[in-house]
Amino acid sequence: MKIFLLKKQFLISTLIIFLLIILFLYFLFFKSYRNIIPVNINDDISLNDITKSNKKIAYLTFDDGPTTTATSKVLDILKSENVKATFFVLGKHVKENPDLVKRAYQEGHYIANHGYSHNNEILYKNMESFKNEILSTDIEISKALGIENYSSHIFRFPNGYMANMYLNQKKKALNILKELNYLYVDWNCLNKDSEKKYSNYELLNNLKKSIKNKGTLIILMHDTTDVNKSYEVLKDSIDYLKSQGYTFSNFYDFISRTNREAL
Numbered sequence: 001m002k003i004f005l006l007k008k009q010f011l012i013s014t015l016i017i018f019l020l021i022i023l024f025l026y027f028l029f030f031k032s033y034r035n036i037i038p039v040n041i042n043d044d045i046s047l048n049d050i051t052k053s054n055k056k057i058a059y060l061t062f063d064d065g066p067t068t069t070a071t072s073k074v075l076d077i078l079k080s081e082n083v084k085a086t087f088f089v090l091g092k093h094v095k096e097n098p099d100l101v102k103r104a105y106q107e108g109h110y111i112a113n114h115g116y117s118h119n120n121e122i123l124y125k126n127m128e129s130f131k132n133e134i135l136s137t138d139i140e141i142s143k144a145l146g147i148e149n150y151s152s153h154i155f156r157f158p159n160g161y162m163a164n165m166y167l168n169q170k171k172k173a174l175n176i177l178k179e180l181n182y183l184y185v186d187w188n189c190l191n192k193d194s195e196k197k198y199s200n201y202e203l204l205n206n207l208k209k210s211i212k213n214k215g216t217l218i219i220l221m222h223d224t225t226d227v228n229k230s231y232e233v234l235k236d237s238i239d240y241l242k243s244q245g246y247t248f249s250n251f252y253d254f255i256s257r258t259n260r261e262a263l
Helices: 002-035 047-052 071-081 091-096 098-106 127-145 167-179 200-210 231-243 251-262
Strands: 057-063 086-089 110-113 217-222 247-249
Touching (some): 047 217, 047 251, 071 098, 086 098, 091 098, 098 127, 127 167, 200 231, 247 251
Parallel strands (some): 086 110
């Protein structure tokens, strides 16, 4: 009888250990899957198309970070407001501030690719250089997050694809993005925080004017302090958008949905 009980205890202990291992592997896989999202790109898919919707959804996006002067403040406000955003990071700044990227990721924000240098002469030197800017940024994000072969599958051209500068090079770059299984996205509203020095009142007013009569919004801001400090008007901006009936999202759900539709 004593031997039987010992065998039973051994079997139960073994089963518990096995279940714990399975549970650990599940969460490990889930965490990696959330970041390396398999997307099939085709010519009919464009993230920019979501702005054609009348649904009041706001995608807050922050370019050119992470920076020690702004990113943590932005993250603090987003956390207090329970809003998820998308950060278009520069590889060189990810290398300098990996902990900020990891924090943004862990708090549920989407980490997207904005190139490595934000230097158009390097970015558009040739298509090999363009490709290297994207892949080098992916490598730095992978290191920061501790996730092998990270790819966000979303790229934003510095200054936007819509800008006339380097237009011929950007048209060629679309083939590189497709090769890398990447989409690109611009924006349809902004507070002009990178254009010139504005007061906080003017920054907020710029945003209000920019969103007028629009449904789904992709909002351009910056988590930098080179020209303005958008984080100082971020809470007021979120409050205003909420008062206008907007809900907030980032690109996790859209990419997952796009993947299902493409397959």
